[in-house]
Amino acid sequence: MAAPNGWRLAVVVVVGLVFVVGPLLFSSYWVGLLTQMVILAILAMSLDILLGYTGLPSLGHAAFFGVAAYAVAVLATAYGAGFWACVAGGILIGTLLSAAFGLIVSHVRDVYFLMITLALGMVLWGLSYRWIPVTGGDNGISGIPRLEAHAGLPFAGPVPFYYVTLLVFCACAGLMALLVRSPFGLTLRGIRENEGRMKSLGFNTWLHCYLSYVIAGAFASVSGVVWAYYNGFVSPTYLDLTASSELFLMVTLGGPATLIGPVLGAGTIVLLKNVMSAYTARWLLILGIVYIVTILAAPQGVWNLGRRRSG
């Protein structure tokens, strides 16, 4: 991640300002959108660790987000669990799941990785859709308590919720930025560039890929937990292929292996989705065109425009 310069610096400052002071000025509709952007930004960054830094293209990453959200919903509604139990349960279940899946996928690469994560993600989607006694099937689960009430916070409303989300975002972003600059993160990049060479240098590349997968799953679970509280409702649409590939688009559109790019990508997609769907029912058509144009015009992402891939 090179230091921002020129227009990149301007973008960071403007977006940062909007994220920090925006909610104090905007209407509650826009505060809601900003909250969505920030939560999905965590998710997009977590995929960036896998896709951008490790070079493992996961097409089932939304599954961990969805499973964590479901865990919160089930714990809170069916078992009446407290706030911390829900948070810990959501993150733990999502992470354990990624630890289990990681065992299956960590020895495959490239297009095989893509196919297998896709199939695993679809399996979880199928489970959320058909395992009606637990997940409520197509109806999803509603009635997740408000964060403020559940956690016993002294304040309530969308703006405080937004700032709680922003805090979580900053913590996650900080941790991920540290991670990708650490020796561990550098090793991941090495594996992305030339796994055979890393192997012959004595690195356990399987273990690195596995850990990268689990870490990405853990951060995705965090964003899933926050999303469950934000939305108060979970449904199988969070786990489906469209969700995973939208996530993929956020990272690709913004610029893989930059962390900032996926944040911008997440913001752009949330914004587009909500603004466009206010004007037209043909939102999917437009999203399809966004995919095609992105790949044709900026295959390395907007943040990487005009420079060589810095990694």
Place this chain on the structure above:
Amino acid sequence: MTYLITQTLNGLFSAALLFLIASGLTLAFGVMKIVNIAHGSFYMLGVYVAYSVILRTQSLLLGALVAIAVVAAVGFVMQRFFLRRFGSDPLPQMMMTMGFALLFRDGALMIWGGDPFTLQYPPGLSGSMEAGEVVFPLYRLFVIVVAALVGVALWIVNEKTLVGARLRATVDDPEMAAATGINVARLSGLVFAAGAGLAAFGGVMGGPILGGYAGIDFDLLPLAFVVVIIGGMGSLKGALIGSVVVGMIDNFGKALVPELSYFTLFAPMVVVLAIKPTGLYGRA
């Protein structure tokens, strides 16, 4: 026993449809290293186009032929103008097909609306056949037979013709194949278009039973992927065996443990991946 035979035949019917879809997917993968998210859309477009043609002409055969031709042409254009430029770089190709999958889905919704429908049965095939206590719909048997014929035809093309030899060479090693003078780009276009046409044909064959509805594309896609993963990417034989395995498991799973029907697909995939990551007949 009756139950077992009926369910087995049902499983074979699913396997027949899956084979029609997955054979194109696996060949396109073998040649282009492409994960084609739009492959389920080809199936969907096949049903919809056939539906429109049959509504106007009352001819099932014409409906099937037009559906195959139109969808194969769509596949060819997609490959020629949007996928070929990426060589065999899987990520941009996958994103591109995802974009097209969304375009097709919304386009179909715009043109044909969201109401589910089924195609009519071919004349004489709407009844059922009785053998002792087993009662089985004739049409399902018909689909099984047709898919078997398609399988044989594909096998002959693949093993006994020049195109098949080029195809196998390209699946094995695209660079060496190109070096020997095989036009890999044109072959890719051909395979992609043929795969799209086959999926559309699958849609027409499945039409009287599964019908067409919004979302059928993404309902079938994971099944087709599981078939390809189990069978091995790029292998026709693998697609055949994978289809039978997945068709059977899906049917018995749905009948025995309906809540876990998707989950029951997962077990064989994990077993296969644990033993052989490239699938039963795939090559690394």
